[in-house]
Amino acid sequence: MISDEDALKIAEKLENADIDIKQTIEKATTAGYLGEDHFYCTVIEEGGYTHTVPEILGDRYKSQPLDNLYFDIISKALDHDGIYISLAYCNSNLILPDENCDEIIEYDDYDLDEDEYEYMVEYGLISADSIKKFKVYAEEGIAGHQPTEDMGIITNIIDGEYKAYFALRSTDRCMSSFMILPLSTEYPKEHPLSFKNPINKILIEMIDDAIVRN
Numbered sequence: 001m002i003s004d005e006d007a008l009k010i011a012e013k014l015e016n017a018d019i020d021i022k023q024t025i026e027k028a029t030t031a032g033y034l035g036e037d038h039f040y041c042t043v044i045e046e047g048g049y050t051h052t053v054p055e056i057l058g059d060r061y062k063s064q065p066l067d068n069l070y071f072d073i074i075s076k077a078l079d080h081d082g083i084y085i086s087l088a089y090c091n092s093n094l095i096l097p098d099e100n101c102d103e104i105i106e107y108d109d110y111d112l113d114e115d116e117y118e119y120m121v122e123y124g125l126i127s128a129d130s131i132k133k134f135k136v137y138a139e140e141g142i143a144g145h146q147p148t149e150d151m152g153i154i155t156n157i158i159d160g161e162y163k164a165y166f167a168l169r170s171t172d173r174c175m176s177s178f179m180i181l182p183l184s185t186e187y188p189k190e191h192p193l194s195f196k197n198p199i200n201k202i203l204i205e206m207i208d209d210a211i212v213r214n
Helices: 004-015 021-031 068-078 198-210
Strands: 041-044 049-051 083-091 103-106 120-126 131-137 149-158 161-171 178-182
Touching: 004 161, 004 198, 021 068, 021 083, 021 198, 041 068, 068 083, 068 149, 083 161, 083 198, 120 198, 131 198, 149 198, 161 198
Parallel strands: 103 131
Antiparallel strands: 041 049, 041 083, 049 178, 083 120, 083 149, 120 131, 149 161, 161 178
């Protein structure tokens, strides 16, 4: 697992990365965890909420292919409040056989005494490039993500240059609204939005690998 410092270095490099938006979205959809392809990228509005392209076109329940119309809307959004691209997913309810995982990571930086730990939690982590499993005792208090959340990047164009940042997207089970929550250095490792959270550090590395650069 990467260190806190390395996670921040990746975030710093991401901010000014030359990202191929179209290819990154197309690659993201191959991970398969969201079902409909158009869910992998949503348009951000002021206040941190986002809308799917079908919603913008007037029918939120209609499937939208990743065609010229789709990318035209995404391109225009980059000049305003930006877009969110989903690039990784974490869920403790996923049943992943060890042999299907590219890597199995066991947390080893515990704060409590060994005899205080009882319940091991296994998280499945998925991106377009890899499937990993993360094991940690629940008593450590490391927060995972909810089944209706995913992680990726927010990006827009500021003064003619792309800017990108790591973020979590949260929604309800009906996908009636999406809220974008940026990661922060201000939270302790137990917080689901912390750069120090070991789950987020693994996902940051996976997302960095999944991004297509020009």
